[in-house]
Amino acid sequence: MSKVTEVVEELTQPILQELDLELVEIEFVKEGKNWFLRVYIDKENGVDIEDCGTVSERLSEKLDELDPITQNYFLEVSSPGAERPLKKAKDFEKAIGKNVFIKTYEPIDGEKGFEGKLLDYDGQTVKVEMKIKTRKKIIEIPFEKVASARLAVIFS
CATH class of the missing domain: 2.30.30.180 (Ribosome maturation factor RimP, C-terminal domain)
Incomplete structure (x- = not known):
């Protein structure tokens, strides 16, 4: 796991615990000229747009406070989808x-x-x-x- 994803995981876990959500995966990838920080979340009956929006807002505030990522990036918070990765x-x-x-x-x-x-x-x-x-x-x-x-x- 990269340093960025480790830091983001540390910032994300308390937010998700408070909202009773699960962290599925974090990606920090460059696509073309742009960097993307993708956080995939889930819960028993699936997440909705409000769950993603809430996590995105709270995580964005934490990232702005600590500023652990040097490059410009786009933050995306979403469901892992129907073809969710199996990691753990x-x-x-x-x-x-x-x-x-x-x-x-x-x-x-x-x-x-x-x-x-x-x-x-x-x-x-x-x-x-x-x-x-x-x-x-x-x-x-x-x-x-x-x-x-x-x-x-x-x-x-």
């Missing part, structure tokens, strides 16, 4: 029974991308049920080999 153990635990897409650092059974229903996560292994043509296959992925994971919207 609790993200995987909450996603059991849902459709996921997982990329691995190295091939497993000749593949590096896996899409299907998350059956289990035990802290060491992610178990995914994939549908291949007319049959189902269960793949076990060692957690340390997961490069990225997210919820997936699968259209049947």
Whole structure:
């Protein structure tokens, strides 16, 4: 995690705790000539525009006070969306029974991308049920080999 995202996380957590919201992810990225500070938040039944606006206002005040970022940037606070990233153990635990897409650092059974229903996560292994043509296959992925994971919207 970069220094900027660490500082922003420290500033964001108290705001989110007060509002009963969860921090999903913080990104500080350059796109073209512009820098973007993106803060993704969520709660049990999803966040709305008011939640995002409130967090944006309060976080913006804190950032203006401390001024920890030297470059000019745009602050964006939003929901992680339908294809929310899975980063922490609790993200995987909450996603059991849902459709996921997982990329691995190295091939497993000749593949590096896996899409299907998350059956289990035990802290060491992610178990995914994939549908291949007319049959189902269960793949076990060692957690340390997961490069990225997210919820997936699968259209049947």
